[in-house]
Amino acid sequence: MIEMNHLTKIFKGTISVNQLSLTIQPGVVTGFLGPNGAGKSTTMKMILGCMHPSEGSVTIDGQNYKNLKRPVSKVGAFIHADAVNPKLTAKQHLEIIAAASGISGKQIQTMLAETGLENVTDKPIGTFSLGMKQRLGIATALLGDPETVILDEPFNGLDVDGIHWLRALTKRLAREGKAVLVSSHLMSEMQMIADRMIILAQGNLIADMAIDELAQNSLGSFVKVSCEDNDKLQVFLTKKGAEVKQAENGELHVYQLGKEQIGMTAKEAQLALYELTKVQPSLEDLFVELTEGKADYVSTDNLLTKGRETP
Numbered sequence: 623m624i625e626m627n628h629l630t631k632i633f634k635g636t637i638s639v640n641q642l643s644l645t646i647q648p649g650v651v652t653g654f655l656g657p658n659g660a661g662k663s664t665t666m667k668m669i670l671g672c673m674h675p676s677e678g679s680v681t682i683d684g685q686n687y688k689n690l691k692r693p694v695s696k697v698g699a700f701i702h703a704d705a706v707n708p709k710l711t712a713k714q715h716l717e718i719i720a721a722a723s724g725i726s727g728k729q730i731q732t733m734l735a736e737t738g739l740e741n742v743t744d745k746p747i748g749t750f751s752l753g754m755k756q757r758l759g760i761a762t763a764l765l766g767d768p769e770t771v772i773l774d775e776p777f778n779g780l781d782v783d784g785i786h787w788l789r790a791l792t793k794r795l796a797r798e799g800k801a802v803l804v805s806s807h808l809m810s811e812m813q814m815i816a817d818r819m820i821i822l823a824q825g826n827l828i829a830d831m832a833i834d835e836l837a838q839n840s841l842g843s844f845v846k847v848s849c850e851d852n853d854k855l856q857v858f859l860t861k862k863g864a865e866v867k868q869a870e871n872g873e874l875h876v877y878q879l880g881k882e883q884i885g886m887t888a889k890e891a892q893l894a895l896y897e898l899t900k901v902q903p904s905l906e907d908l909f910v911e912l913t914e915g916k917a918d919y920v921s922t923d924n925l926l927t928k929g930r931e932t933p
């Protein structure tokens with residue numbers, strides 16, 4: 623489990639991560655979503671002790687990363703596909719890490735099989751495609767069978783098979799009870815795998831909720847309605863307190879009233895309904911809605927009094 627408490631990073635007066643207080647729970651896949659420069663990588667680097675917070679703190683199972691007794695069994699991370707020596711083979715790369723961390727050779731074979739790299743174990747990493755390097759990075763992260771798994775943009779460069787494989791893998795890791803934090807720009811991908819979603823924009827927390835909750839809380843969900851006289855129904859629905867927008871094709875998009883209430887209102891107005899469909903916005907719609915106008919950089923004045931820091 624990862625716990626952040628007012629976690630903040632300031633680079634030369636600019637806030638990159640602003641007062642994040644969050645918990646990444648075991649047993650679930652938590653999606654970490656945000657546009658370029660939102661602060662996802664900076665947050666992950668602070669979790670992993672590669673960067674010092676300017677303010678606040680972050681712990682893994684109650685400890686700072688540097689105080690963890692056997693870090694490989696606590697947390698495994700994939701941050702950069704290129705953070706490897708290209709002259710080494712995949713097997714040599716994993717052997718070096720395993721030797722340094724007291725991990726058995728059997729576990730190397732398991733990870734090579736798990737990540738689909740069995741046939742290229744003896745090839746230099748420099749000859750690998752981006753997708754193969756991603757797989758190797760994930761194998762490295764999982765080598766110590768860690769309780770917490772952090773994957774930064776793991777879907778980059780994966781082909782269709784790789785995407786399916788990674789979806790299944792992240793879900794399985796969560797089912798095994800691990801805390802799985804996955805960052806991505808790909809909202810559709812996050813929708814497929816995440817149980818919970820953390821959304822950042824310009825370092826600020828925009829949302830931290832279960833996927834279902836996120837969709838329900840959105841003002842964007844509505845009921846699509848069509849009947850024999852849409853104009854007449856619109857008048858009736860507005861009287862009941864609904865907000866109604868008429869689309870270009872004439873159908874009504876009804877907010878703040880449920881399907882049953884809309885159906886009863888149509889019955890009252892003696893109108894035959896042709897369509898009554900609840901429309902949940904996609905994660906992409908939600909993201910636009912949640913970040914709109916809320917992502918401006920906040921003033922750094924207060925934080926700057928507590929110091930500025932470079933990495």
Ligand SMILES: Nc1ncnc2c1ncn2[C@@H]1O[C@H](COP(=O)(O)OP(=O)(O)OP(=O)(O)O)[C@@H](O)[C@H]1O
Pocket residue numbers: 633638656657658659660661662663664665933
């Ligand atoms: N070492 C650094 N020095 C100065 N500014 C930095 C440094 N690292 C990150 N930043 C700034 O912090 C902000 C957040 O960057 P970060 O890489 O964490 O975002 P991100 O959400 O991971 O984006 P991306 O998906 O593009 O990698 C950006 O404005 C970035 O320019």
